[in-house]
Amino acid sequence: MTDLSALVSSRICHDMMNPLGAIGNGLELLAMAGGPGAATGPELALIAESVARATARLRLFRLAFGAPAPGQSLGRDALRSILEENFETPRLSLAADLPEATLPRSMAQLGLLALLCAEAALPRGGQLALTLAPAGGRVRAEADTLRPDPAHWAPLTGAGPATPPGAAQVQFALLPAAARAAGRALDVNHEGCALTLRF
Template sequence: MTLSDFSAQPSAPELAIADLPAGGAELAAFIAGKLCHDFISPAGAIMSGLDLLEDPTAQDMRDDAMSLIRQSARKMVAHVHFARVAFGAATTSEQFASVDLRGLVGGLYEGGRATLDWRIGDGATFTKPQARILINLAWMTLGALPTGGVATITARQDGERLQLIGSAEGARARLKPEALTGLKGERLTEGLAGQWIQPYWLWLAVNEAGGRLDIAADEGRVGLIAQTPL
């Protein structure tokens, strides 16, 4: 996919920190809310499984309870590993291998309706800012396929710039209005903040890396193209 494949919508121009739609404590609050939302579902499912194990009248459901606990624990761990790179400082490592980043995204979306087609060689490596951009972009691409489809993730060098491209193709491929607002680096004025913060975080990560984020859309297809200096 290239920008010429779609009718592209450019992102907002680069802004000074003081002019950002959300920053500082407000941005931290939005991200904390997003993480709490992501963690509460598997955590609640684990508690439900434990309650079943402790219920003397539900001993016939012990196997189901253990299965629920195992699945939910894996989902919780996947969310934590993803969030450490996507939102946090992750490890002290300054380079991330493509195969590891693919695992972070794939583990988070295990059992989802869309299929992840990761077309970046396992030997490719990315800096911490690039890795943060890449996995947020990949997650947003998968999220654009609520009823299923294929999310293709590619990366290529174009001169002195790195292009990270997510292409979502499916019958109902789309981005919610809140997501479009965030991806353009604009402040949310209506809608759900939980649908806005990760797209905005992706735009902010690209902006702080000295790059630009473009959105492309056509019937049955959505494209996200992040371009950053090498």
């Protein structure tokens, strides 16, 4: 999936990380420099929280939407950190079964794209489960309110015509391309309150 759009995504995410890191460092310096009450107000706390959230999303987008280099791998701790920062929220829970060893970055990318697809089917939140191994993976989504849009899900397995997605659904266009590049087939099973995506 190394194309111009993936390279642009990688570049944007890379270049945005530096100023966000500088803002975070500046907030820490403000907290250390002042006396009582320095840099501890609700305004600065909100800024710090926003910087942390933006940094977490950039890390996710860089891995999910960026261009993986041939042979590039990702450590378990780095991937787990990205997962926890982005898929452990008040409305979502995530159980992740990851290998002890490093994973090919292409397989980690497939897992994140699949999670983003599954998250789109959980409008009111729910439970996500991710299993990743060098040979393949699986994402499972469960919720009382599970709404996978057929217009997005059917094209993943060739069961429906591909339609250009909106910006919020770009993962549905990227996942099949990433799967083809990694030599993996996609399989989707939706039964009641559960949806499983294998790759």
